[in-house]
């Protein structure tokens with residue numbers, strides 16, 4: 582039986598051509614391809630500065646270290662996100678303050694945000710979930726009033742804009758991931774975006790052994806090695822060329838699913854923030870019959886994914902919990918993600934939707 586996987590990167594001979602150039606030029610570690618990729622990403626996102634990181638998690642870690650924040654202070658994050666949002670900030674020396682999300686958009690609930698800010702809060706870390714941006718106007722308005730730094734977890738938001746600005750360039754610093762299940766991929770990889778020269782300068786030192794350039798052995802700052810390889814950047818350059826095609830194909834598939842499942846039983850779709858564009862990360866919906874639907878789809882060869890498990894219920898984060906987050910809990914119980922990658926055909930979508938309809 583054919584099995585349709587939940588994620589499948591769009592990689593082919595085009596990536597191989599770019600990788601071959603690295604081999605021909607005898608250059609594998611960070612070099613010309615990475616330089617080129619950074620320039621392309623800057624053009625695409627219109628970010629003043631961009632710098633690569635080994636993956637989204639470490640990108641967030643470096644971004645958190647680069648804002649000049651006092652360690653031991655609190656950073657507000659939404660409960661409905663991937664674990665790395667929380668773990669990166671704990672490893673960077675901060676304390677997560679976990680708040681609930683909006684039931685319609687799944688993004689940080691900005692009506693709770695202001696009340697959650699206390700004297701030792703230093704930053705807010707919104708997450709742009711499932712392909713659209715958090716309510717950045719409100720988050721920025723509240724954060725600026727209280728002098729808080731805004732760090733965007735834009736891991737899932739390549740290609741997504743908010744009021745015309747690319748995700749990750751709206752707050753002080755932001756991170757986009759290029760892991761295999763993201764919109765475009767380098768296998769592992771990420772980019773850190775900022776419009777602040779200060780933050781950019783700190784990142785440069787932290788990621789390259791505490792010095793401005795390689796080849797010198799005077800290290801002005803404490804730093805480590807968060808560089809990537811040109812082999813990864815070669816793949817990234819090819820993927821960036823494919824991005825417009827990937828985005829339009831995902832939108833077509835998302836709408837196809839939606840058309841088929843409109844008004845079916847209690848199925849409800851997440852909504853995007855009005856001021857955000859949308860680059861579907863998965864097709865995602867909630868239903869009280871999620872468990873049985875998931876079972877049928879798996880039996881028919883369609884791999885599904887549940888929603889995230891809330892941060893305030895994670896075994897190692899319990900000690901940080903101060904608020905209940907009922908919305909995050911509820912959507913995580915009822916939510917299901919379906920594949921939307923370039924290997925999904927129109928017939929797959931029809932099949933998947935007819936299996937789902939049988940449950941109502």
Ligand SMILES: *Cc1c(COP(=O)(O)O)cnc(C)c1O
Nearest residue numbers: 636637638663665736737758760
């Ligand atoms: C994938 C993801 C990350 C981590 O990125 P990696 O590149 O896998 O380390 C962080 N936050 C969110 C919301 C993600 O989806």
